[in-house]
Amino acid sequence: MAAWRRLYPFASRELLIDGLRCHYVDEGRGRPLLLVHGNPTWSFYWRSLLNGLSDAYRLVAPDQIGCGLSEKPPRSRYPYTLRRRINDLCRLIEQLDLNSITLVAHDWGGAVGMGAAVEMPERFERFVLMNTAAFPAQRCPWRIRVCRTPLLGPLAVQGLNLFARAALVMATARRAGLPPDVRDGLLAPYDSWRHRAAIYHFVRDIPLSPRHESYAALARIASRLRQFENRPFCFFWGMRDWCFTPWFLDQWLARFPRAVVHRFDDAGHYVLEDASERVVPALRAFLQSEQPGNAAIEPKPAASP
Template sequence: MLSGTDHLAPLRGLYPFQTRRLAVPGGTISYVDEGSGPPVLMVHGNPTWSFYYRHLIAALSPTHRVIVPDHMGCGLSDKPQTYAYTLQNHLGNLTRLMEHLDLGPLDLVVHDWGGAIGMGWATRFADQVRRIVVLNTAAFLSPRLPFRIAVCRYPIFGDLAVRGLNGFAGAATVMAVERPMSPEVRQGYLFPYNSWANRVAIQRFVRDIPMSPRHPTWAVVDGIDRDLVNVRDKPMQIFWGGKDWCFSDYFLAGWLERFPAAAVVRFDDAGHYVLEDAHEAIVPRVVRFFGEARPQ
């Protein structure tokens, strides 16, 4: 477990936020709870953590209460070695956090695995959702899995590459962006994943990608997809990195098929970590969107 001021001292310049903890079955999760006002929930993916949203947290917290959980095994949350790191459990943990905080209607931001986790919660509690921002993610099944991710699922090789050599989180700091990260930002992304044990969830997230109906998470994602209709009337803005080799324009088309009224801004020169490559353009747009009169 990584927590406390002493542990976070190297990151305070980039990540100066207040964090809290919540006990859930199997461990304790950390979450940012910053600012006051209308609530905003941001849900990250793999192999990121709440650090990914730091620009949005800083911009929104003067006028909003911003909640950003670290999934079990990620960021500053516990990293139990025998935990079942499945979409169903991540969704359950997010639901427990929302019940604990009792925020009322909120705005939602999702990225990567946060699409399935965040939209899974949203479709079950549609009356608690006001607006949605989508950042290079999916909440529906796909037959597509890039080779460089598929190889991380291979027995033995995947363990050695992802957990031994940090070949997933480390590679993402280069492959997921078009604008090179500074050493300080790269350190921030990798800070929680500094050992074989602390990289357990990164590997389990990769293995939880459902590629056939035999996979237990297949039915969960399929159910979320079918329930997206529950939030189809919510105002949505999509900010898309056009050079994302994982969540490509195939997935953007999938969102527009399900949410044809969504407003889209595609950044031709941004990658999967679209908030890294294009935060100067995205952050003010999100601030304006969430600052609009609340939808009735």
């Protein structure tokens, strides 16, 4: 058995979404937490929450189509667009009949998850967001812009796996880097050109201008966020994120000023890899509270490992 599998001992489940196999983990009982990953991760990223909160809550962690252990169709069978991913998540919610959902989302999972919430707001109760966005922004690091180019992008992302491999170093603030079994786990499903199609198309689907095919979908989400202003929000933010920088957190707080906020000065984009031992108890406390916070909560930064 590969070492990373010992970190991911959860039972695999599957359902069909428009004829495509969607893998998900479903652990614990209680009010549901819907964990929506981004790019280039998968449900493995949520293992600390799956282990740490399943005693009191039901945690549902799907692998988005093309990611993790889900089916990885070619572009000819699946468009890899924001609108389609929102539709996929809505279908999963309906099939599992999830209600009173706490959305927990990271990276591009924020746009997908909030997109589903906009489509079915009656099913969502609370929101926990980590280094993410769900509104248009033209801020895009040059490293990611390079990966969007038609020729170099597929070669670098799908051929050489540079996007996922670079994230192992650049998305963490750990001086020693991620442990080998964690690195292997994050990379495991993305072992060939074909299996890395979603990573490339996620990058290509970032809408940086109104001309992009996913811009309208993202703008629609942003225009409907205000309907949740009286719902509890909690943000966990790695402040050393060079992609979803603190500027994005400020944009969220302008919309939801009563949110509970946890800023981690010693964590990067992969905030759960850098600070899970602090995130899990803080998240449990938020879930046990009955009212949204009225002031930001600032954890004391710990030294980076």
